[in-house]
Amino acid sequence: MRAKDTANHVYASLRKEILGLDIVPGQLMREQDICERFEASRTPVHVALERLCDTGxxxxxxxxxxxxTLLKFSHIYQIILMRTVLETKVLIDFARKADPFALERCHHSLRNQGILLASDQFEPAAFYALDSQLHQTWFDEVGFPLFWDAIQDSEVYYTRFRMLDIVEMHNFKEIVQEHAVLLSLLESQQYDHIEGVLTYHLFGGIRRMQYVLQSDLGSYFSDxxxxxxxxxRVLSFERPDCLSE
Structure with a gap:
């Protein structure tokens, strides 16, 4: 394998492990150990590590x-807050279009989430991908893919935090239920309820992890x-009535 290919392989492998929390925030690794693991010389490994440092x-x-790198909770909170503003507009625009093919794609994604939950081959990364796929559909259908790209660019903090929720809490049914309610609101064009349900949904990770964020997981955060x-602030958000039905 050429040095460039080796560097790309090491970069991609470590990036996947960091985002998937196989390598947790704050975990220390020796460069020599990485070289031995990938059976690679120091130069391509160092190049890969520099690229990962450049991404944060x-x-x-x-x-x-x-x-x-450690997570920064203040950044995560602000990213979620920004997302609620952007995605509320996206969902309302999506509901107004009421494209039956787009709605069917959403239902297909939701069905796949249910199938995955019932599978004995469940993997958190696969659930994360289906979760993201559903939300991305909304952004793509209303012509705002750049908004979604901006959210994904926050992987240093937000992507890892979302994965932390999935890996640590295992409350997948709650997430799927909230997806189903959001989709129902879109189909019935109940615009007045969308913001409340979406806000409760997007801040759900913080709510679910409230008892371990400062104790068991505290070492993962710089702040x-x-x-x-x-x-x-998050616990002051009331659970919307339509989520209790």
Missing amino acids: LLEFVPYKGVRA AQNIGSYLD
């Missing part, structure tokens, strides 16, 4: 190696001492 997923630690103030 890793950072070099002098005389020790590299470390997966763990500030999580409490954000939790108070």
